[in-house]
Every structure is written in structure tokens, then in C-alpha cells.
Amino acid sequence: xxxxxxxxxxxxxxAGGGFGLGLAFFLIVVVLVPFAVGPxxxxxxxxxxGILWIGALLACLLSLDRIFALDRxxxxxxxxxxxxxxxxxxxxxxxxxxxxxxxxxxxVAAPVxxxxxxxxxxxxxxxxxxxxxxxxxxxxxxxxxxxxxxGIKRGGLLxxxxxxxxxxxxxxxxxxxxxxxxxxxEVDTPLFLLGAITLFSVALLPFxxxxxxxxNLR
Amino acid sequence: xxxxxxxxxxxVPVLEGVNFSVEAGExxxxxxxxxxxxxxxxxxxxxxxxxxxxxxxxxxxxxxxYAGHADGIKAVLSVRENLDFWARVHGGKDIAPALDxxxxxxxxxxxxxxxxxxxxxxxxxARLMVTGxxxxxxxxxTVSLDKASVELFAGAVRRHLEGGGIAVMASHIDMGLxxxxxxxxPFRARAQVTRTFDEAFL
Amino acid sequence: xxxxxxxxxxxxxxxxxxxVLPFVSVLAAIGLVAGLIWGFFFTPDxxxxxxxxxxxxxxxxxxxxxxxxxxxxxxxxxxWLIRRHHxxxxxxxxxxxxxxxxxxxxxLTGAIWGQPMWGTWWAWDPRLTSFLILFLFYLGYIALWSxxxxxxxxxxxxxxxxxVGSVFAVLSRYAVNxxxxxxxxxxxxxxxxxxxxxxxxxxxxxxxxxxxILLFLALVLLRTRTEIRARRMRALLxxxxxx
Numbered sequence: 161x162x163x164x165x166x167x168x169x170x171x172x173x174x175a176g177g178g179f180g181l182g183l184a185f186f187l188i189v190v191v192l193v194p195f196a197v198g199p200x201x202x203x204x205x206x207x208x209x210g211i212l213w214i215g216a217l218l219a220c221l222l223s224l225d226r227i228f229a230l231d232r233x234x235x236x237x238x239x240x241x242x243x244x245x246x247x248x249x250x251x252x253x254x255x256x257x258x259x260x261x262x263x264x265x266x267x268v269a270a271p272v273x274x275x276x277x278x279x280x281x282x283x284x285x286x287x288x289x290x291x292x293x294x295x296x297x298x299x300x301x302x303x304x305x306x307x308x309x310x311g312i313k314r315g316g317l318l319x320x321x322x323x324x325x326x327x328x329x330x331x332x333x334x335x336x337x338x339x340x341x342x343x344x345x346e347v348d349t350p351l352f353l354l355g356a357i358t359l360f361s362v363a364l365l366p367f368x369x370x371x372x373x374x375x376n377l378r
Numbered sequence: 379x380x381x382x383x384x385x386x387x388x389x390v391p392v393l394e395g396v397n398f399s400v401e402a403g404e405x406x407x408x409x410x411x412x413x414x415x416x417x418x419x420x421x422x423x424x425x426x427x428x429x430x431x432x433x434x435x436x437x438x439x440x441x442x443x444y445a446g447h448a449d450g451i452k453a454v455l456s457v458r459e460n461l462d463f464w465a466r467v468h469g470g471k472d473i474a475p476a477l478d479x480x481x482x483x484x485x486x487x488x489x490x491x492x493x494x495x496x497x498x499x500x501x502x503x504a505r506l507m508v509t510g511x512x513x514x515x516x517x518x519x520t521v522s523l524d525k526a527s528v529e530l531f532a533g534a535v536r537r538h539l540e541g542g543g544i545a546v547m548a549s550h551i552d553m554g555l556x557x558x559x560x561x562x563x564p565f566r567a568r569a570q571v572t573r574t575f576d577e578a579f580l
Numbered sequence: 581x582x583x584x585x586x587x588x589x590x591x592x593x594x595x596x597x598x599x600v601l602p603f604v605s606v607l608a609a610i611g612l613v614a615g616l617i618w619g620f621f622f623t624p625d626x627x628x629x630x631x632x633x634x635x636x637x638x639x640x641x642x643x644x645x646x647x648x649x650x651x652x653x654x655x656x657x658x659x660w661l662i663r664r665h666h667x668x669x670x671x672x673x674x675x676x677x678x679x680x681x682x683x684x685x686x687x688l689t690g691a692i693w694g695q696p697m698w699g700t701w702w703a704w705d706p707r708l709t710s711f712l713i714l715f716l717f718y719l720g721y722i723a724l725w726s727x728x729x730x731x732x733x734x735x736x737x738x739x740x741x742x743x744v745g746s747v748f749a750v751l752s753r754y755a756v757n758x759x760x761x762x763x764x765x766x767x768x769x770x771x772x773x774x775x776x777x778x779x780x781x782x783x784x785x786x787x788x789x790x791x792x793i794l795l796f797l798a799l800v801l802l803r804t805r806t807e808i809r810a811r812r813m814r815a816l817l818x819x820x821x822x823x
Contacts (some may be wrong), residue, residue, distance in 0.1 A: 167455070174454040230796045238426055239505075259482055265485025296572035304744065308737055312727050321723055322741065325716040329755040336759060353758070357751065363417045368744050375736040378427045390818050 161245060161253055171230075178226060182219040182262045183269055190273045190308040201278045208277035209287060209338030216266045216275070216291055217298060217327060223262050224302040225319050227254050227375070228310040237310070241377055247370035255296075255303040255366070263295030275282035286341020290354060293307055294334035297358040300365045301326045307369040311376045329357050384431035384567065385415060385422040389429050391567035392418050398560055402512070405535065405545040405555055419562060420444065420515045423546065434488040436513065442512040445519060449502025453491025457482055457501055460490050465508040476507035479534045480527075495522040503531055507538075514538065516547035528553060542572035588665035590808045597805045601798065608794035615788025623781055635693045637785060641792035643686035646714060649679025649796060652723075654746050659740035667804065669735035670811065672742065673725055674803035678796060680718035687711055706760045710753050717745045731811060 169309055193211050194204060231237040231292050271284050279287065305323035308313035333345045333354035340347045384394035385441075392415035392518075400406050408416045422429050424444035436442065451460055461473045477483050480500040485493065490501060499522050506514050514535075520528050532553040535545050587593050619637035656672035659665060690708060691701045702708065724741055728734035 163463055167452070167459075167463045169452060170459070171452055185768055231450075232452055233448075234452070235446055236442070236450035236452070238424075238446060238448075239450045239464070240467070241426065242424055242442065242444055243464075244469070245467060277718055308724065308741060309727075311733070314707040315542075315727065318723055319729050321716075321819075322720040325713055325720060325752070326745070329748065329751040332752075332759045350758070352757075365744070372737055372740050375733055375740075378733065 161249055164240075164245070164250065164253045165257055168254065169261055172257070172261040179261055179265075182223050183265050185222055186215045186219040186266055186269060187273065191219060191330045192277055193277070199217060203247060205278040206276060207278055208279040209283060209342050210335050211277060212270055212274060212279070212287060213291070213294075213331060213335040216270065216295065217331060219266055220262055220298045220302060221320055221323065223258065223318065224306050224323065225309070225316045227258055227303055227306040228317075229306070232310050238377065239371070239376060241374075247374055248366050250367040251373060252366045255300045255369075258303065259296050259299035263291075263299050267291045267295060269272055280344075282344050283342025286347055287338045290337035290341070290351070293351070293354050293358055296328050297330045297361045298327065300361045300369075301330070304365050304369045304372065307373040307376065310373065330354070330361075333357060343360055380423070380432070380434055382430055383419075383422070383434060385418045386428075386430040386567075387415070387418045391559070393565045394431065396432070396565045400544050400546060402542045402544060403539050403556040405539055405547070407410040407557045407559050408546065408548045408558060408562055409550065409559055414566065416562055417517050417570070420517050420546070420548060421446070424515050441511055441514045442515060443506055443509040444515040444517075445502055445506055446517045447521075449498055450505070451490045451498055451501055454489060456487050456489055457493070458486040459505060460501060461508055464505045468509045468511070471503075471508045471510050473508050479507055479537075480504040480530055496524055496527055499523055500527055500530070503534070507534065512543045514543065514545045514547075516545060516546055516549070520549060520551045520553070539551050540546040584672070585663070585665070586744050588663070588667050590667055590812070593667050594805055597664075597801045598812060601801050601805075604794055604798045604801065608791055608798045611637065611787060611791025613791075615784055615791045619784035619788060621762065623784060625733075628697075629712055632693060632696050633781070635689050636781065637788045639686060639689040639693060640785060641789045642682045642689065643711070644710065644789060645792050645796050646679055646682040646686050649675050649682060650717070650742075650746070650749070652800075653742050657742040660735055661739050661743075666811070667808065668734075669739065670807040671800060671804045672738070673735075674807050675796075675800045676722050676725070678799045678803070680722065682792075683711055683715045683718060687715065704760060705767065706753075706757045707764075709756045710758070713752050713756070714749060721745065731814075740747060 188212065189293065193207075197203060197207070227235060244267065267288060270287055274284060274287055302323055305319050305326070308322060309319045312318060333350045337347050337352040337354055340350065380396055380398050383396040385392055385396070385517050396419065398406065408419065410416055418427075419445070423434060424442055426444065450464075455463070458473070458477075461476060465471045465473050465476075475485055480503060482497075482500060483502060485497060490498065493501065499519075503516075505517060506516075519531060523531060528551065532555055535553070535555060537547060587596060595606040616637055620634050623633045623634070627632070653672040653675050656668045656675070660672065687708070690711075694703065695701050721738055721741060725734055725738050728737060
């Protein structure tokens with residue numbers, strides 16, 4: 161299991177692994193928004209939590225199709241399936257590796273990009289916290305989508321279509337925490353609900369992903 | 379041991395009524411023209427797809443390892459890292475004998491992406507040794523290997539058999555091994571003629 | 581032999597559909613025509629909403645069927661995963677486009693009703709938003725069915741998607757409720773439809789709901805029969821290639 165985690169992280173970080181792509185995409189989205197809505201600081205600071213959450217979500221989406229497709233192409237997935245690892249373990253480790261290489265860097269980069277959008281000072285802590293709690297759910301849900309579409313050539317677009325509606329609850333509660341935090345309101349309720357969604361996804365979705373992956377390997 | 383096995387590809391029966399058994403230390407070679415179902419049979423034996431009918435009897439379901447057309451090699455990892463990963467997944471065997479057995483010591487620190495097709499194949503076959511599993515299922519193992527490499531491979535198989543292992547392979551090349559040959563052609567699935575159709579629409 | 585699973589045999593199913601479908605279709609047509617005519621021409625205008633209220637006879641039944649179609653797909657998916665009856669999987673596949681169209685009708689009639697009532701075609705009201713999300717789920721489900729070549733694998737994968745999707749659709753429903761409250765405190769754009777309805781509107785509404793249910797049933801039976809025949813045809817072609 162740990163060997164698989166180390167291998168996946170190594171693969172992502174080495175050349176061609178697409179490690180920096182998500183971050184660069186996040187940066188570009190955040191830079192483009194002021195061009196579209198205008199440079200007024202008041203407007204930007206009001207929409208900053210939502211933009212940052214949408215940017216992080218899309219950046220997360222970008223690398224989902226690599227989770228299983230590359231292993232499928234070179235035959236590793238067949239070999240992993242016949243290795244003495246439970247399928248549920250494989251998908252969990254894959255999701256964790258995706259979170260470490262995509263979700264975690266986004267969490268770290270978010271406060272820096274928040275400066276560009278002049279997020280109110282009170283919001284920084286809650287933005288980082290909401291992303292830290294919410295992005296694991298994005299990775300786990302995305303892994304389910306990747307497992308669903310692993311047998312489909314050029315399934316990237318379909319993957320987005322399947323995964324984005326599943327992201328709705330996470331996005332709503334996550335962005336709500338960041339928004340309320342920025343406005344200095346109490347954040348407890350959405351924060352707990354966000355945590356509940358993440359725990360729920362992490363606890364149950366690996367079983368669905370593993371089932372789907374087995375169906376796809378047949 | 380295989381009893382009355384039927385296999386299917388994409389929901390279509392390919393082979394049926396396949397019967398054979400292999401003892402420890404024995405090698406079995408499957409022959410038959412392209413498209414006759416050798417790969418499908420091997421994948422079914424490896425547990426990668428469910429049988430269409432019949433059953434596969436093995437002493438231990440984790441006794442089998444499979445080497446297909448794709449070697450499962452990551453181009454950006456070195457030869458050693460590739461092999462090390464599979465060794466650790468299968469319980470941390472020493473990879474040195476595998477590197478020696480397929481003459482990969484000199485290449486150990488090169489990224490696998492820079493290897494030639496034959497060298498990659500050797501790395502893929504070396505993986506079999508680090509799994510430590512007794513039953514090897516090999517699909518055209520000698521593709522893109524040169525003569526010397528085929529001999530290396532034959533040696534590895536021979537040592538594996540001497541150690542009580544089993545090898546089932548689809549191959550057309552004579553490797554100078556003492557093998558039993560099974561032709562899959564007679565097991566080709568025939569269409570059943572039924573007037574009505576059942577749950578499976580056939 | 582009087583088990584319901586008897587109809588899970590494709591042949592038996594087609595025979596039954598051949599017998600039943602004409603009646604269901606005629607009943608659906610009668611229900612729809614009667615309900616809509618009664619509703620449109622023989623009910624008084626609402627004292628507050630005027631004649632716009634009459635779109636209720638399209639809006640409420642289609643919204644009901646949009647949700648019930650998904651529930652039917654969920655049940656059919658579970659039956660497929662547990663009992664492996666092909667007819668069940670194909671019925672789920674057949675119901676999806678019908679459900680999606682019902683969702684579109686509900687959204688469109690809602691917009692047409694909303695324009696004179698609220699002065700806007702669209703508002704991010706929790707109900708409207710939930711239906712939009714439901715529509716996205718339908719789209720994903722249909723797209724996944726059409727993307728996978730192997731029929732059984734497609735049935736398996738879409739079934740799991742339907743189950744997971746149902747769970748997340750419910751989560752989204754509550755999340756959306758929460759989100760809208762958070763944005764517009766107290767601003768209530770949503771009418772609670774059922775409670776407002778007086779008896780004069782209620783009975784024709786029941787008739788047209790019945791008509792929509794029968795219409796859905798007829799369409800799903802028809803489409804399932806087509807799917808079964810298409811599947812059978814592919815199986816025959818494969819057999820021909822083999823011999």
C-alpha cells in the first residue's frame with residue numbers, strides 16, 4: 161500500500177507527471193477573473209471566496225483522468241488487480257496520492273492567490289481550513305468518476321460531466337465557510353456539514369469505486 | 379487444474395469445454411492461430427475476467443501471476459524502482475536475483491523509458507520473479523526478445539520449474555524446454571441454436 | 581409461477597408489453613386530454629394569479645414524474661445489481677431520457693409561470709436549482725450508457741452511478757436549501773404549490789397527474805421493448821459471426 165502511494169507520488173512529481181499543471185491552472189483562473197469582472201477591489205473581495213473555491217475545484221478536476229487511465233494503458237492496473245492488495249485499498253491509496261499531489265498544493269497556494277483577489281483578512285484562515293477539509297472529498301469523488309470512465313477512450317469530458325454534479329454539496333458548504341469567514345459571520349454550521357460530507361465520501365465511496373473498477377477490468 | 383472451462387471476450391463465448399491440469403514443476407504451452415482465444419483463456423485463468431462456465435481449481439487463489447502484452451512499466455521510474463515497487467507490493471522480495479536472471483544489473487539505474495523494446499520485455503518478465511508466486515501465466519513472453527534473451531528467459535523458467543513452480547504460456551517459439559502442448563483450436567465455442575431466447579439473449 | 585420475476589424473461593416481457601401497451605397508451609391519452617381540457621377550460625381563474633395558474637396542470641405532473649422516473653431507475657438498477665435481470669437494466673436505460681424530458685418540461689413551464697408571477701424567468705430558488713442539478717444527473721447517466729460498448733458492463737456501471745448519484749442528489753437538495761437561505765434571508769420566492777390548491781383545481785390536477793403517470797409507463801414500456809429487441813439483434817449478429 162505504502163509502496164503504491166510512494167510510487168504514485170513519485171510518478172506525479174517526475175517529468176511529465178503533471179504535478180505543477182493544477183497549480184498553474186489555479187493561478188491562471190484567478191488571474192483571469194479580474195479581467196472579466198473588472199478591477200474594483202470591493203467587488204473582487206466579495207467574490208474572492210467563491211472564485212478561489214471554483215478555481216481549486218476545476219484544478220482538481222484537471223488531473224482526475226490520470227488516476228487510473230495511465231495505469232490502464234501500460235497494463236499496471238491488471239497487475240495491481242492480481243496483486244495481494246484489496247481493490248478498496250488501491251482506490252483509497254490512489255485518491256490519497258491524488259490529494260497529496262493536487263489538493264494539498266492547492267490548499268497551500270490558496271492564501272497567496274487570495275491576496276490577488278484582496279480577500280478580507282478575516283477570511284484567510286477559513287479559506288485554508290475549508291479547502292483543507294473539502295479537497296479530500298473532491299479527490300475521493302473524483303476517483304470514483306475516474307474509476308467509472310477508465311475503460312473509455314478520451315473519457316475526460318465524460319468524466320467532468322459525471323463528477324461535477326457530485327461536487328455540488330462540497331462546493332456549496334466549502335464556499336459558504338470561506339464566504340462567511342470573510343464576512344466575519346459564524347461558520348460552525350457549514351463547517352460541520354462540510355466535514356460531514358468529506359467523512360461520508362471518504363468512508364463510503366472507495367467501496368463504490370472498487371466495485372466499479374472491478375466491473376471495468378473484466 | 380481446469381475443468382470444463384468456458385471463456386468469453388466482450389460477452390461473446392470464445393472457448394468452451396477446456397480441460398487440462400498442470401502439476402508442480404510442469405510447463406504447459408497453449409497454441410492456436412491468432413484470435414483463437416489464448417489471451418482470453420490466460421486472462422480468465424489469472425482471474426482478470428470471470429469464466430463463462432466451468433471452473434478453475436487452484437490450491438491458493440493468490441498463487442497466480444500474469445504477464446500480458448503490456449509490461450506495466452513506468453517510463454519515468456528507473457529499472458530498479460519499477461522492480462522494487464512490484465517486489466514491495468508482493469511482500470518485499472529481494473530484487474537482485476531477478477536483475478541477475480534477466481541481465482538487467484547494468485541497466486538498473488536507467489529510466490525504464492529509455493530502454494529498448496526487448497529490454498523492457500526483460501524487465502516485465504523479471505517482475506514475475508519478484509512476485510514469488512508459483513504459477514506463472516505468460517502471454518507471448520518472447521515477443522521482441524533476441525536469441526540471447528530468449529535463452530535467459532528459458533533459464534529463468536527452468537529454474538522456476540525446478541523449484542516446483544508452474545508455467546502456462548501462449549507461445550510459438552521452441553525454447554528448448556520440456557513442455558506439454560495444448561492446442562486450443564478444438565475448444566472453439568460453437569453457437570447454440572435455440573428458437574427462444576433466455577436471460578442472456580442468446 | 582405467479583412470481584413477478586417471471587416478467588424478467590425478455591420474451592415473456594415482450595409478449596406482455598404487446599398485450600398491455602395499446603391499453604396503457606389509450607388510457608394515457610384519455611387521462612392527458614381530459615385532465616388538460618378540464619384544467620384549462622373548465623376551472624375558474626385564480627383570484628391572485630389569474631389564468632397563469634393553469635400551467636399547474638403541466639408543471640406539477642411533469643415535476644412529479646421527473647423525480648419518480650429517477651426513483652424508478654434507482655429501483656431498476658438495484659434489481660439489476662442484485663438479481664441480474666437484463667430487462668431491469670434495460671428498463672432503467674429506457675426511463676432515463678423520458679425522465680430527462682420531464683425535467684426539461686418542469687423547468688420550462690416553471691420559467692413560463694415564474695415570469696408573470698415573480699417577474700423573472702429564472703431564480704436560484706432551492707426547488708429550481710435542485711431540478712437543474714437533477715437534469716445534470718440525467719445527462720451524466722445517459723452519457724455514460726452511450727459511452728460504453730459492452731452492454732453488461734454499461735448496465736453495471738450506470739447502476740452504480742445511479743445509486744451514488746441518488747445519494748448525492750439528496751445531499752445536493754439539502755445543501756441547496758441551506759445555500760439559498762444563507763444568501764437571501766427571508767426572501768421567499770417559492771410558492772408551496774400543493775397547499776395553495778383549492779378543490780376546483782385539485783381534481784383536474786389529479787386526472788392530469790394520472791395521465792402523466794400512464795404516459796411515462798407507456799413510453800418506458802415501449803422503449804424497453806425496443807431496447808430488448810436491439811439487444812437481441814446484436815446477440816443474433818454475434819452468433820452469426822461465430823458460425
